[in-house]
Amino acid sequence: MTNTMKNSEDVATIGFSIVAYAGDARSDLVEALRCAKNGNFDEARRLVKEAEKSINLAHNAQTKMLTKEANGENVTLSFIMAHGQDTLMTTMLLKDQMDTILDLYERVFVLENR
Incomplete structure (x- = not known):
């Protein structure tokens, strides 16, 4: 196997890892939004923490x-x-916005249920 072929395989493996971890994180973040929309803020925040773990794994790759x-x-x-x-960067952007989004959903939930 040539060095170039080995390099290409390594890059593909790392790329697949980043896609998988970032995709897992994105799925958790989207589910967190659904939970927050339904008033389940503890679960939403738990999912954000899980997403952070996946983002860290993607970042390590x-x-x-x-x-x-x-x-x-x-x-x-x-x-x-x-x-x-692309998947990692857009997921990181979503994660960066999650605290604000969850806080807003929670404020709306409190105001609507007064």
Whole structure:
């Protein structure tokens, strides 16, 4: 197996890891929104914490890729890696907004149930 082929397989494996972990996090965050909409704020916050764990795993996989390149390895970009990066970044953005969104849902829930 050539070094280029091995590198491409490593990049694909890392890309798939990022997609999987970020996808799991996104699913948890979307479910957290559904829970908050239904007034289940404890479960929503638990799901956000689970999403944070998955985001950290995705970020660790991303760091492996960055380390390879920083160490001088010729890293071949692939569609899987691009998809992984896109999924991770949009999921991180959603996560960054979740505290505000959950707080707003909770305020609305309290006001509607006075």
